[in-house]
Amino acid sequence: MTRPLIIGLTGSIGMGKSTVAAMFEAAGVPVFDADAEVRAMQGPGGELVPQIEAAFPGSTGPDGVKRDDLGAQVFGDKDALARLESIVHPAVARKREAFLIEHAGAPMVVFDIPLLFEKGGAQAVDRVVVVSAPAEAQRRRVLARPGMTEEKFAHILSLQVPDIDKRARADHIIDTGTSIEETETEVIDLIAQLKRIRIGR
Incomplete structure (x- = not known):
């Protein structure tokens, strides 16, 4: 039985991954957004809220998981983080x-x-697509976000595989350092290429 070609879409903070994911979706490719699923499961009435409250008392409320309170309980505590991941990842x-x-x-x-x-x-996944942009474009985008600081940005980067390594390990790279129109053309061309790969499997 044939199954869909599974594309792993990734990219460091501020590279435009969400924009590219939306372009795939607009072109008719189904997109599974892991972060959005987690937000829904931890939001008001979310299916993970009771389990998280049981494991981390006081970390939830009427609006679901209180991210700051939960973060304070797991920050710097490997065991607590592992406990949280054992709830979230299987879901x-x-x-x-x-x-x-x-x-x-x-x-x-x-x-x-x-x-x-x-x-x-x-x-x-079958193919890895890395969304990338020049470092100065990445810095400009990230520092324009509300509440972002140079220190926070540096900390996030320290937790992520460097962009140069991601590019080296990618099957395909989408460059978002250009105009939205040029990026969209890249995505459409890549979809056509991936369809040919699937037919050839």
Whole structure:
């Protein structure tokens, strides 16, 4: 039985990954957004809220998980973080399986995974697409975000595989250092290329 070609979409902070994911979606490619699934499961009435409250008392409220309170309970505590991940990761895996079943007939699907290399998810996809831009464009975008500081930016970068390494490990690179129109053309061309790869499998 043929299954969709699974594309792992990743990129460091401020590289334009969400924009590129939206372009894939607009072109008719189903996109699984792991972060969005987690937000939904931890939001008001979310299915993970009771489990998280049981494991981390006081970390949830009527609006779901209180991110700052939960963050304070797990920050710098490897055991607490592992406990949280043991709740979240299997739930995301179940959502991903359901997504694949739902889109079994599609030529390809995209898994939008920010920490694809950092968390070792590259083995679970057929092709890796890295979204990248020049470092100065990345810095400008990230520092324009509300509440972002040079220190926070440096800390986030220290936790991520460097862009140069991601590019080296990518099957395909989408450059967002250009105009939106040029990036969109790149995405459309890549989709056509990936469809040919799938046919050739």
